[in-house]
């Protein structure tokens with residue numbers, strides 16, 4: 474911690490509230506709601522906020538107590554007027570997502586508990602996305618996709634994004650790719666709703682002002698049968714990210730900063746609500762990066778208030794009516810953190826924890842063997858655009874193998890069609906080729922989670938990798954002795970150009 478205490482200190486305001494000032498969260502459920510907050514916390518959480526007032530319609534007009542966004546989301550979907558942290562609720566689920574790695578297990582629970590001939594509660598609210606172990610000869614992995622297909626055919630599931638031809642992903646027009654990005658691109662992420670999924674990074678969808686959280690197969694089996702889930706209302710920590718974002722900083726740096734500050738257990742079963750001028754300035758894809766990694770701090774969910782950026786993104790993606798909710802000005806927050814982003818420097822998370830934060834420039838002595846750009850965290854169109862920007866600025870070739878795995882088929886297409894700004898009309902794919910990167914691979918989770926041994930770009934040797942993914946635990950990308958440095962696409966591209974962990978300012982300024 475000491476080696477990077479400087480950066481963490483200057484990015485926090487003086488009146489920051491440290492979690493360690495408060496009662497441990499695990500005492501929460503046993504305390505009565507009225508006694509839940511200490512006097513000190515109450516004084517901190519009732520500070521006036523500059524946030525927009527709540528606009529939740531009838532619910533707001535009728536409640537007698539103030540609520541956070543997440544509390545309102547869960548109140549609405551449990552058909553209650555008012556809820557408090559720690560309360561257990563039966564919540565009506567708007568969307569259940571499952572994928573090839575967990576779906577067969579959830580289907581098994583559903584069949585076991587509801588019967589072989591049971592029907593899912595709503596064929597239009599179940600979204601099934603094969604994405605994890607797709608481009609592999611592994612028979613068990615292939616069988617998982619077959620299981621999903623059989624189930625979706627049997628149940629007439631409306632949103633099943635199938636892949637049959639594993640040799641050519643483009644021959645599968647329905648195939649999307651990484652579930653969390655596909656969910657957004659296909660319009661399943663909508664403000665004011667509840668989305669649960671059998672994948673821990675389901676929290677990504679909180680970027681849309683949705684309650685979005687990963688659940689286990691047992692819960693998912695029950696949701697398949699009933700459309701309901703029993704949830705405990707999490708308390709909310711508010712992160713106010715203000716200041717102009719420097720041109721060498723991306724949302725990945727913001728979330729690494731936050732996790733480094735509160736630790737990988739700092740938000741266990743809590744909501745992480747992100748507000749502030751820096752958050753408001755983020756695109757939807759960058760907001761998704763921010764919410765994607767709340768689970769790395771233990772967060773139950775992350776949320777960002779919906780605004781014009783959200784509505785613009787959704788315009789051509791859904792016709793479903795949605796109704797955003799916002800935290801009341803007087804809502805109670807467990808803690809508030811304030812960060813001045815204008816002073817943030819590019820960060821990495823060193824092996825083997827997403828909370829092992831360090832300044833990129835402090836790690837320049839770390840030689841690397843490869844770079845990986847991909848995943849639900851760092852495999853979106855804008856992530857590749859950011860990497861291309863660094864390659865373009867340098868005009869050099871990469872010094873280590875640089876693997877590119879677009880999250881979805883749409884992202885892959887974007888790499889070949891969208892001109893990179895100030896490039897004279899070049900696409901990302903052309904810039905990557907000029908820089909000597911690997912050809913963009915078939916969209917999927919790829920090597921983010923290791924996968925079968927024949928997975929493209931899997932870490933099969935004990936190598937050092939700079940990666941735009943979200944986890945760097947031992948073995949995460951394959952080899953248990955591999956070392957993964959989590960970084961932004963800027964930092965990943967800069968590191969590819971030098972062969973060691975590199976601050977992107979070396980190329981962007």
Ligand code: SF4
Nearest residue numbers: 651848849918921922
């Ligand atoms: S890209 Fe990685 S983190 Fe994201 S869903 Fe796939 S395996 Fe999980």
